[in-house]
Amino acid sequence: MLSTLVTRKNAKTLPIVVVDDASFPGWRKQQGKAVQRWLDASTFEPRGNRATLIPGARGPKLALFGSKDASPWAWAGAAQRLPPGRYRLDTELEEAAATDAAIGWALSAYRFDRYKSEAAAAPRELVWPKAADRAEVARVVEAIGLARDLINTPAGDLGPAEVAETAKRLGAAHGAKVTVTHGKRLEAGYPMIHAVGRGSARGPRLIDLRWGSKDAPSVTLVGKGVVFDSGGLDLKNAAGMLRMKKDMGGAAIVLGLAKLIMDAELPVRLRVLVPTVENLPGADAYRPLDVLRSKHGKTVEISNTDAEGRLILADALAEADAERPDLLIDVATL
Structure with missing residues (x-):
């Protein structure tokens, strides 16, 4: 599970923008008409464990995460809604919130595979949030x-x-x-x-x-x-x-x-x-x-x-x- 938390981004790393009820309307207004129509069609709401990809000219350009309930369980649920790949937080979080995000992301990768022989699916990786307490996350x-x-x-x-x-x-x-x-x-x-x-x-x-x-x-x-x-x-x-x-x-x-x-x-x-x-x-x-x-x-x-x-x-x-x-x-x- 902890292996899904990585130290650096790569060329394909997608940013995650964290929004809530207060910040989402303003963020939405700053986007182009195409993104606004996409959001309307996706019925995205800034709530815990909600996540959606925002399309760009050459594929997804960012992931949007609703953080009203930014518990580890909300982060775990959101991570499971994203496709495999590498992500990074584009929103600065305080230590407690960043730690919860890292815990939830790692827990989303839990699999009980003791009796399975097939290879694991491609992972969803998150670049360590800057303020996260790494020792606490591991514990x-x-x-x-x-x-x-x-x-x-x-x-x-x-x-x-x-x-x-x-x-x-x-x-x-x-x-x-x-x-x-x-x-x-x-x-x-x-x-x-x-x-x-x-x-x-x-x-x-x-x-x-x-x-x-x-x-x-x-x-x-x-x-x-x-x-x-x-x-x-x-x-x-x-x-x-x-x-x-x-x-x-x-x-x-x-x-x-x-x-x-x-x-x-x-x-x-x-x-x-x-x-x-x-x-x-x-x-x-x-x-x-x-x-x-x-x-x-x-x-x-x-x-x-x-x-x-x-x-x-x-x-x-x-x-x-x-x-x-x-x-x-x-x-x-x-």
């Missing part, structure tokens, strides 16, 4: 890329063990301590995480990543990591099960956010907890009307085995809350 794009790759990976290649290995690699790269609890220790300490995952041959785990100074404000992130959710014995139908590889999206997001925090060396004491399981109707799966004891000590009667997310999060949140962090955030697909 954000790489963190989001990690989360997206995890979410898109098929469950057959991403079980609880693979999620744990991802966390270990992330921790090793930043000097973080990573502990993975599984087996009998998980059953004893986090019984609901263990119960939900015991129906799968790929055993459940609780991942615990710690990083930062002990004197810094404490931030704890908890992410639901159900690598595949069949519904358990209360089995989902085919349509309901189709996209359940993405039921670990919460885990992916907190791992991506942890990478961003550690890359930026933020002054926090970070803890990341990821309960990761596969909810399958195996021989040892938990059943409707089973009564489970939680880490907190409360008992929970199961009415539906497809309510697994709140069970594993209950144990993980009990663990997180025991330290009374200054900020506690949980992320889950529920």
Whole structure:
């Protein structure tokens, strides 16, 4: 993704003119009648993620971008509306806006091509905006890329063990301590995480990543990591099960956010907890009307085995809350 941000223009580089509700009428009046008619025909409006090419005598002469909502997502949407080629900003942007533009442009190039053999399509490249914070762009794009790759990976290649290995690699790269609890220790300490995952041959785990100074404000992130959710014995139908590889999206997001925090060396004491399981109707799966004891000590009667997310999060949140962090955030697909 970052390779779509380049350092220099070439002979075919097209300028991007950024307009909004206030500047667009004046800019339009300065153009010739042919361009004005083109704009009328294209129904272009100066809104976020709107983009159009303005024709010249020998092909496009510039790209017009509507910046009312100049978020990274607006830039990503606009970039995807342009043909392959190299572009540069013809409008000066402040640092925050230029950084958002570069982030959005890079994210627009995201492709999950791990299983594809054909060559990638020709890229859309942007000359680095002058005021952009390049280090921040790289941090954000790489963190989001990690989360997206995890979410898109098929469950057959991403079980609880693979999620744990991802966390270990992330921790090793930043000097973080990573502990993975599984087996009998998980059953004893986090019984609901263990119960939900015991129906799968790929055993459940609780991942615990710690990083930062002990004197810094404490931030704890908890992410639901159900690598595949069949519904358990209360089995989902085919349509309901189709996209359940993405039921670990919460885990992916907190791992991506942890990478961003550690890359930026933020002054926090970070803890990341990821309960990761596969909810399958195996021989040892938990059943409707089973009564489970939680880490907190409360008992929970199961009415539906497809309510697994709140069970594993209950144990993980009990663990997180025991330290009374200054900020506690949980992320889950529920």
